[in-house]
Ligand SMILES: NC(=O)c1ccc[n+]([C@@H]2O[C@H](COP(=O)([O-])OP(=O)(O)OC[C@H]3O[C@@H](n4cnc5c(N)ncnc54)[C@H](O)[C@@H]3O)[C@@H](O)[C@H]2O)c1
């Protein structure tokens with residue numbers, strides 16, 4: 001066995017923000033990490049930058065914004081875990097250019113979101129939100145009004161990914177006709193039918209539900225123009241991201257009665273903690289369900305996310321594996337404790353691997369195994385070598401032009 005070279009786990013600082021499920025803390029502890037700080041809230045600005053100064057691994061949910069400026073100041077940060085599906089809160093390209101892989105949990109809360117959406121479809125179709133609000137004020141609204149069964153109604157799903165497709169199955173079990181629109185070709189589940197365009201879907205649906213990621217293309221993808229295409233008396237549900245819908249326009253269409261109701265779980269500006277005030281132009285409407293970004297907030301989902309993301313961070317920290325990273329070349333690798341393991345992250349330039357190998361071959365050091373993956377921007381190589389002068393080797397690896405980061409793992 002080699003002598004111990006890497007940073008001892010007790011010195012690897014893990015910071016978990018935003019009340020991540022305690023399953024993550026247990027998972028780090030079980031893997032030998034003891035330097036863990038756990039906060040219930042998000043941090044921003046100066047407070048976040050100060051806190052990150054000595055942090056090696058950071059866990060966040062959807063509220064902590066990791067901008068290039070914040071990342072640049074976090075000199076020791078070597079990995080980020082988003083304990084969520086969305087990763088739009090992190091500047092992924094900046095992270096990559098700084099050699100920081102970002103991991104997430106792409107599946108663990110999808111069922112929870114789908115269940116909430118199905119519940120909201122039924123509640124909105126039965127006008128429960130406005131009847132409930134009236135009852136709280138002492139008014140008794142016992143009338144059929146515009147209450148309908150969901151059976152036989154058209155549900156339009158925008159974004160037929162992990163969540164959209166589960167909503168599709170559940171809604172079809174309730175007797176709804178499912179239509180969907182996705183920019184990618186998707187396998188239709190059950191009897192669901194694809195639409196050629198967003199406009200086609202909007203014009204045909206009694207309820208529209210949004211399940212797209214936040215991207216430049218999805219910014220305000222539902223605004224006045226699209227709302228005007230929706231059927232009179234139809235419903236809109238947004239549990240994707242706040243930036244996807246122009247809520248001022250939605251408020252106008254609710255005001256005019258063109259839309260019969262809506263549900264929103266996500267907002268362009270969400271409070272950083274439960275003590276901050278929440279404001280939205282939708283607050284004036286009894287026929288709108290407002291929830292505080294809790295689509296994925298169930299015990300089942302949060303426990304699974306805690307385990308899934310912490311395990312990805314631990315595998316990267318322990319072995320160098322980047323499987324599941326959303327901004328990094330993926331290297332799947334097992335530990336090889338009989339050798340010394342080096343990680344080298346560099347800008348993807350021709351000839352760099354030759355320079356890296358020269359550091360070893362020039363000293364007659366045997367490279368036992370090498371794993372390289374690249375993307376258009378960076379290269380990530382793991383080298384298992386048999387060396388005695390590892391610190392010197394590391395120094396030379398760091399000195400290679402276009403190196404972003406180099407470390408000895410063990
Ligand atoms: N409310 C919550 O608590 C909560 C929880 C989980 C996820 N989310 C949000 O839901 C989003 C979707 O989650 P998912 O797991 O289904 O993601 P996914 O990646 O599995 O599916 C997203 C789908 O949207 C499609 N898409 C992308 N851009 C599109 C466009 N312009 N028009 C039409 N389709 C487009 C993609 O091709 C993909 O099929 C996440 O990105 C996240 O922002 C919210």
Ligand SMILES: O=C(O)CC[C@@H](O)C(=O)O
Nearest residue numbers: 061062063084085086296
């Ligand atoms: O946990 C949260 O803050 C919500 C995360 C959710 O929107 C997701 O993208 O998974």
